[in-house]
Amino acid sequence: MHSVTPVIAAHDLTKTYTFHQQRAGLGGALKSLVKRKYETRLAVDRVTFSIGQGEVVGLLGPNGAGKTTTLKMLSGLLYTTSGDLQVLGHAPSDRKHDYLRRIALVMGQKTMLWWDVPAMESLLLHKDMYGLSTAEFDRNVAELAELLEVEHLLNVQVRKTSLGERMKLELMAALVHGPEILFLDEPTIGLDVVAKARVRSFLADVNRVRGTTILITSHDMDDIEALCSRVMIIDHGRLQFDGGLDELVRTARPRKLVRATYATTVDAVRLSGLDGVTAVDVSGQQVALEADREQAGAVMEHLTRLGPLVDLDVSDADIEDIMRDLFLRRSTLGDLS
Amino acid sequence: MSTLARNLRVVRRMTAADIAQQSVYRGAWIIFMLANITMPIISLLIWRTALASGAQLPVDERYITTYFVLLGFVTMATSSWMAGFLAQDIRLGKLSSWMVRPASLLTGFVANNLSEKFLKLFALVPMIGIVWWIFRDSMTIPAGPGRWALFAISLLLGAMLVFTIDILIASLAFWMDDVSALVQARVIVASVLSGAVVPLALMPSWSKGFVDHQPFRYTVSFPVEIVAGQLTGHELLVGLGIQLGYVVVFAAIARLVWSAGIRAYSAVGA
Numbered sequence: 001m002h003s004v005t006p007v008i009a010a011h012d013l014t015k016t017y018t019f020h021q022q023r024a025g026l027g028g029a030l031k032s033l034v035k036r037k038y039e040t041r042l043a044v045d046r047v048t049f050s051i052g053q054g055e056v057v058g059l060l061g062p063n064g065a066g067k068t069t070t071l072k073m074l075s076g077l078l079y080t081t082s083g084d085l086q087v088l089g090h091a092p093s094d095r096k097h098d099y100l101r102r103i104a105l106v107m108g109q110k111t112m113l114w115w116d117v118p119a120m121e122s123l124l125l126h127k128d129m130y131g132l133s134t135a136e137f138d139r140n141v142a143e144l145a146e147l148l149e150v151e152h153l154l155n156v157q158v159r160k161t162s163l164g165e166r167m168k169l170e171l172m173a174a175l176v177h178g179p180e181i182l183f184l185d186e187p188t189i190g191l192d193v194v195a196k197a198r199v200r201s202f203l204a205d206v207n208r209v210r211g212t213t214i215l216i217t218s219h220d221m222d223d224i225e226a227l228c229s230r231v232m233i234i235d236h237g238r239l240q241f242d243g244g245l246d247e248l249v250r251t252a253r254p255r256k257l258v259r260a261t262y263a264t265t266v267d268a269v270r271l272s273g274l275d276g277v278t279a280v281d282v283s284g285q286q287v288a289l290e291a292d293r294e295q296a297g298a299v300m301e302h303l304t305r306l307g308p309l310v311d312l313d314v315s316d317a318d319i320e321d322i323m324r325d326l327f328l329r330r331s332t333l334g335d336l337s
Numbered sequence: 338m339s340t341l342a343r344n345l346r347v348v349r350r351m352t353a354a355d356i357a358q359q360s361v362y363r364g365a366w367i368i369f370m371l372a373n374i375t376m377p378i379i380s381l382l383i384w385r386t387a388l389a390s391g392a393q394l395p396v397d398e399r400y401i402t403t404y405f406v407l408l409g410f411v412t413m414a415t416s417s418w419m420a421g422f423l424a425q426d427i428r429l430g431k432l433s434s435w436m437v438r439p440a441s442l443l444t445g446f447v448a449n450n451l452s453e454k455f456l457k458l459f460a461l462v463p464m465i466g467i468v469w470w471i472f473r474d475s476m477t478i479p480a481g482p483g484r485w486a487l488f489a490i491s492l493l494l495g496a497m498l499v500f501t502i503d504i505l506i507a508s509l510a511f512w513m514d515d516v517s518a519l520v521q522a523r524v525i526v527a528s529v530l531s532g533a534v535v536p537l538a539l540m541p542s543w544s545k546g547f548v549d550h551q552p553f554r555y556t557v558s559f560p561v562e563i564v565a566g567q568l569t570g571h572e573l574l575v576g577l578g579i580q581l582g583y584v585v586v587f588a589a590i591a592r593l594v595w596s597a598g599i600r601a602y603s604a605v606g607a
Contacts, residue, residue, distance in 0.1 A: 072604050077433050077602070079600050100437060100438060100439035105433075116357075117358055129343070129347050
């Protein structure tokens with residue numbers, strides 16, 4: 001996974017914030033005028049990783065875990081407090097022209113587009129900013145507009161477009177110069193299911209056709225499952241897991257979920273004492289249980305003998321459930337990596 | 338393409354887009370410009386009345402009239418209103434979406450400044466033309482294009498000076514939660530020391546040394562003095578030199594503070 005030349009290399013990446021605390025109310029405000037109490041918060045703590053060209057990596061973690069701070073350092077918005085960071089051979093915080101023209105950042109809750117004029121005005125601005133030739137610009141606009149199905153929106157005032165349409169236009173503005181790396185911060189936030197699906201398939205196309213490296217933060221596990229072959233989990237500022245999504249599932253929830261439906265009611269007693277089986281739940285004609293991977297075959301065979309089988313389903317644990325458990329526990333992820 | 342050429346293309350594109358966006362608010366420009374010209378005209382009438390009543394002033398009626406007729410135009414041409422907006426962009430993290438794009442962060446504010454001035458000129462120039470025509474017999478009009486050329490240069494330098502002072506104040510938002518009090522303080526101090534309320538020629542004689550050399554004089558009063566006053570050639574050159582010096586010094590300080598500020602930028606918000 002990491003054998004290709006890394007386009008992003010972070011070593012002991014650390015970021016601390018200093019801020020002052022102020023108690024609520026007039027008393028607190030007056031007190032803070034005279035004496036301020038400053039605190040330092042460690043947002044990202046000695047994170048080390050590398051990302052190869054063309055990878056699509058999901059950066060996951062609960063709110064306040066440090067993932068957006070990491071993304072901001074990678075895109076050059078924030079200076080690192082310590083550690084080494086190289087993206088496309090540049091220190092991002094230098095914000096050199098050669099670096100900025102090769103990346104793009106899309107923030108789901110911040111816009112790059114001018115609101116009072118059509119999106120085409122913002123695209124033309126990018127044409128000048130990134131020094132694109134007219135032919136290159138026209139070709140990219142036509143290709144992206146077709147992929148995103150927004151040809152009819154390019155000359156409409158941005159403020160008159162829906163949230164989903166606006167996100168597509170944001171993506172278009174971010175990609176019109178053909179960046180090598182795309183940083184995405186919650187790109188599907190607030191979108192309906194149709195728009196989310198469209199955005200996901202577009203991003204997958206961009207990665208496949210253009211070879212664009214994508215680093216994405218999202219709380220929507222469907223985004224991650226649809227796009228990412230690799231995930232990095234950050235919690236309390238530390239990188240707790242870095243690996244494939246399937247590896248995460250196997251490590252965090254090594255057991256298979258087995259669900260069986262019968263034509264008649266099942267006797268729960270006949271399920272007791274099975275090797276490698278836990279969390280048995282029998283409800284009328286339904287049976288749900290968790291089985292060790294190695295025992296899954298034997299368990300299924302046993303289930304076929306319990307009664308007239310209508311349906312049998314075996315799956316890994318739902319990634320959403322895994323993440324919820326991990327974030328709730330917020331403790332044992334270190335064992336996974 | 339060089340960085341300067343690219344930034345100029347970006348400014349041109351942004352100015353055009355800004356004009357397109359702001360021309361929606363045509364009515365607002367006329368009201369703004371009426372307000373802009375009303376105060377100087379009221380002041381003009383007050384000072385002319387004082388002169389007619391025998392007040393002993395160090396300047397004559399022609400100076401006062403020319404000064405106040407030009408004042409609205411010069412104030413508008415050299416003004417900048419970006420400090421509050423830029424400080425807000427810094428505080429709320431809105432700067433982020435510009436920081437990841439390869440253009441100077443100030444291009445947007447330069448374009449906004451140029452586009453608003455372009456639009457305001459349409460409303461202001463006819464108004465000043467009418468006032469000029471009404472008081473045409475009491476005004477000093479420099480002979481030859483030389484003074485007008487120097488006036489234009491001084492106007493440009495004045496605009497740059499106000500802009501750099503604005504950047505300097507807004508940059509403090511990298512460290513301070515709210516700079517609106519500072520912005521307001523600058524407006525009050527500048528309105529007095531720039532000559533926008535009372536011509537600096539009417540300031541007490543004991544304050545002359547300070548008033549004549551402080552930077553705010555070069556944002557409004559000095560360009561007006563080039564047309565209205567009796568500045569000698571020597572005074573003109575020295576004045577332009579000081580004005581240029583202030584632009585360079587403030588630009589250097591603003592750049593230093595801005596660079597330090599960017600390091601402290603916290604990019605608030607997702």
